[in-house]
Amino acid sequence: MKKVLVVAGVTGVGKSAFGVELAKLFNGEIISGDSVALYKELTIGSAKIHSDEMDNINHHGINLLTLKDTFNVRDFQKYGREKIDEIIERGKLPIIVGGTGLYIRALLYDYEFQDEQEVDLDWMETLSNDELHQELSIVDPQQAALIHKNNRKRVIRALSITKSSQKSKTELISEQSHSLVYDAFILSCMMPREHLYERLNLRVEKMMEAGLLEEVRQAITIAGWDHPAMAAIGYKEFKSFFEGDSDLGTAVGLVKRNTRRFAKRQITWFKHQMSCRWVDMSNENDVSQTIEEVDVWMSR
RNA sequence: GGGGGGAUAGCGAAGUGGCUAAACGCGGUUGACUGUAAAUCAACUCUCCCUGAGUUCGGCGGUUCGAAUCCGUCUCCCCCCA
Numbered sequence: 001m002k003k004v005l006v007v008a009g010v011t012g013v014g015k016s017a018f019g020v021e022l023a024k025l026f027n028g029e030i031i032s033g034d035s036v037a038l039y040k041e042l043t044i045g046s047a048k049i050h051s052d053e054m055d056n057i058n059h060h061g062i063n064l065l066t067l068k069d070t071f072n073v074r075d076f077q078k079y080g081r082e083k084i085d086e087i088i089e090r091g092k093l094p095i096i097v098g099g100t101g102l103y104i105r106a107l108l109y110d111y112e113f114q115d116e117q118e119v120d121l122d123w124m125e126t127l128s129n130d131e132l133h134q135e136l137s138i139v140d141p142q143q144a145a146l147i148h149k150n151n152r153k154r155v156i157r158a159l160s161i162t163k164s165s166q167k168s169k170t171e172l173i174s175e176q177s178h179s180l181v182y183d184a185f186i187l188s189c190m191m192p193r194e195h196l197y198e199r200l201n202l203r204v205e206k207m208m209e210a211g212l213l214e215e216v217r218q219a220i221t222i223a224g225w226d227h228p229a230m231a232a233i234g235y236k237e238f239k240s241f242f243e244g245d246s247d248l249g250t251a252v253g254l255v256k257r258n259t260r261r262f263a264k265r266q267i268t269w270f271k272h273q274m275s276c277r278w279v280d281m282s283n284e285n286d287v288s289q290t291i292e293e294v295d296v297w298m299s300r
Numbered sequence: 301g302g303g304g305g306g307a308u309a310g311c312g313a314a315g316u317g318g319c320u321a322a323a324c325g326c327g328g329u330u331g332a333c334u335g336u337a338a339a340u341c342a343a344c345u346c347u348c349c350c351u352g353a354g355u356u357c358g359g360c361g362g363u364u365c366g367a368a369u370c371c372g373u374c375u376c377c378c379c380c381c382a
Contacts, residue, residue, distance in 0.1 A: 011338075036338055046338080072335045102337050109335050146332085151341040154333080159337090172332065228336040235338090257327080262338050268331065 001183035002088055005294060007032065007097040008274075009102055010266045011097050011259065013201070013281040016049040018189065019097035023057040025241045025291065031080055032061035033098025033199075036232045041067050041219050044212045045234030046201065058087075067223035067230075067287055074113040076103045084182070093298070099268035108184050108274070116164040124156055135159060139166040160193075162187045174219030185292060185297045188276035190267060195282055202261045207234065208252060217242070233258045 005028065007019045019030050020056060032038070036046040048062060051258050065071055080096070080103075083269045089096040096104060105111070132155045132264040137144035143158045162168045167175075190196070216238045223230055225239055237254040240246040277293065280286045 034338085035336090070336075074335050074338075076334095100332075102335095102339095106334065113335060116335080121335065148332080148342055150333090153336080153340050157335075159319085169334075183358060225377090228339075231336070233338045258338080260328095264329085265331095265333095266338090269333075269337095272331080273333075 001181075002084065003093060003298070004108070004182040004184045005095045006033075006108065006113060006184055006186040007095060007105065007189065008101070008186060008270055008276065009099060009279070010263045010270075011099050011264045012047065012194065012203055012263065013189045013191050013196065015097055015189050016100065017053065018281070018287070019095055020049075020053065022291070022294065023093075023095055024055065026093050026294065027091075028093035028095040029058040029090075030060065030095050031083045031087075032059060033076075033096045033100055033104045034061070034079070035071070035076075035100040035103060036229060037098075037227050038065050038171050039063070039067055039069075040065065041222060042229060042232065042235070044210050044215045045232065047207070067219060067227055069072040070228060073102055073106045073111075076100075076204060076266040077111065077113065081244055088146050099266050101273060105274055108180055108182055108186070109263070110179060110181050111170065112176055114165050114167070114172065116161070119160060119164040121156065121160055121163075124159065124213050125138050129155070132159065132239060140170050143168070168205075174246045185294060186274060187279050187294075188270040189279050191280055191282040191283050196262055196263060200258050200263060202254045204234075204252060204259060207255075213238065213248075221270050222283055231260055 005022060007015050007022065023030055026203070030293065036042055037048040038061060039046070049059065055150055059075075061079065064079075065089035073091070084094040084157075088105065098104060106113075123265060125133070128147050129152055131142060133147075136147070136155050136159050139162045140158055144155075147154045147158060158169045161172065165172075191199075212234065216235055219230065220242070221236060225236075230236060234255050237251045237258065239240065241248055241251040252295065277290065279290045
């Protein structure tokens, strides 16, 4: 199986720099596993790696799109797998670096996405959460049992799978083996919660100093608030500020809070959705120990 | 010195005699996750031997079958008049 190194984990602990370090040590190229850094216009708020931090290591999946485009997991899986093959072709090690759990999991595991025909979903709009969930329990009872009725987006998605393709979500998932399609060594970077939160708060302050507000202003003139990417943390929080409904301090506070909550969700994801080698980035010994383990894995 | 207002769980804030361990928001914790995922959603958050029990609503004392809610008093905070 093809070897792929993965530097996943929580935001703000230094994954990007660690990825570059590993790329230099093991002759690698980096594929970003980040759903926001994909967009050219979203740089400060996405904590995107700066070009002079890349240290001549090739980075893929950054600035790939403009805010005129949209993207989804399926696109990422396709793009990522192509890049992995290309990099291996060049005799180098593909290194996935990022924190978008679903993207990374879909890339590494045998997630199957099928072609879906356009289906009119407007009729769902008028239904209540309960009615939609009721509908789902008829066409796909297993998924209905798994998805909470208030999770409207998921309920609608599960419904639309059955409407726009031949299989239900349950059937689709049951056909997969839920195993890795690569010889992947998955690192999940973290650090003690308190320390992490402190860093994250500080990072938001730095983003403001770096001109985040102006970046948001420009992004909305291109994309408007309706673009999915504008729902990213560091952007959506400024909506009410720009509309004159709240002050800047409130917006910044929300960015901090949402970043913390996001970090928590990432930890939960990597803890339960894939099996990772956890790396405490605040512990030098653990980091160097990890590098040794990568070395062993490489020569395996 | 006089007059008025207020003290509620980590914070903000409802509640003004039983349905209240106490709404709601924030903060925090835990979890779900297969085409918007930095998205979306759920649970928990006084204590404990936790499908039950125990101690709470500034302190103390009282009224009452029953008080965060009524009365007295003390402490602290805020506003107004001197």
